[in-house]
Amino acid sequence: MRVVGENVKVDVYPIQQAIRIAREQGLDLVEISPNADPPVCKVVDYSKFKYEQKKKQKEIKAKTQKVILKEIRFGPNTEEHDFNFKVRHAQNFLQEGAKVKATVTFIGRTIVYKERGEILLLKFAQALEDVGKVEQLPKLEGKRMSIIIAPKAKK
Numbered sequence: 001m002r003v004v005g006e007n008v009k010v011d012v013y014p015i016q017q018a019i020r021i022a023r024e025q026g027l028d029l030v031e032i033s034p035n036a037d038p039p040v041c042k043v044v045d046y047s048k049f050k051y052e053q054k055k056k057q058k059e060i061k062a063k064t065q066k067v068i069l070k071e072i073r074f075g076p077n078t079e080e081h082d083f084n085f086k087v088r089h090a091q092n093f094l095q096e097g098a099k100v101k102a103t104v105t106f107i108g109r110t111i112v113y114k115e116r117g118e119i120l121l122l123k124f125a126q127a128l129e130d131v132g133k134v135e136q137l138p139k140l141e142g143k144r145m146s147i148i149i150a151p152k153a154k155k
Helices: 015-024 046-063 080-095 106-126
Strands: 002-005 028-032 040-044 071-073 099-105 132-141 144-151
Touching: 002 106, 015 040, 028 046, 040 046, 046 080, 071 080, 071 106, 080 099, 080 106, 099 106, 106 132, 106 144
Parallel strands: 002 040, 071 099
Antiparallel strands: 028 040, 099 144, 132 144
16 A cells, blocks of 8 residues: 655555554554555544544535525515515625525415516516526416525626
8 A cells, every 4th residue: 555644755565564654653544545546545643634624624614605595575466665675675685695585475366466476576676687686587386476586796
C-alpha cells in the first residue's frame, strides 16, 4: 500500500511495515483511498483526523442555502387595497431571498370565476416583475389556483 503523511517517505510499503512506521511515530495508519491502486494510507492521529473531517462536513452544510417558501392567499374578489398590501409583503419576502407562492382559494360557488383568479395571479406576478421571476405559471389544483415566484439573482 502507498503510505503518505508528515515525516514519512512517500512510497509503496507492505502492510506490516506501514503499520510499524505509524507505531514508531506514535500515530495511526488511516486508509484514505481504498479504491486506488495500490490503496493509499496516511500516517496521522486518528482522533484529529476525525475531528477535521467533521469540521469540513459542518462547513459544507453551513454553506448550503435553505429554500424558504412564503405563501400569500387571495380570494377571487380581492380588492385593490388588499392586493397592494399583499404585493408589498411579497416584495419584502423576495428581497429577503424567499420564494413566494400566491394562492387564490375558491370557496363555494366562486369556482365559476376561475378566470378572475388567473388574472389576479398574473397581475400579482407583473407587480413583482422587478424583484422576482415566475417559476410556475398559474395552475389550478382542486379549489386552489397558485403561482410560484422566485427572487431574481442579485447582481
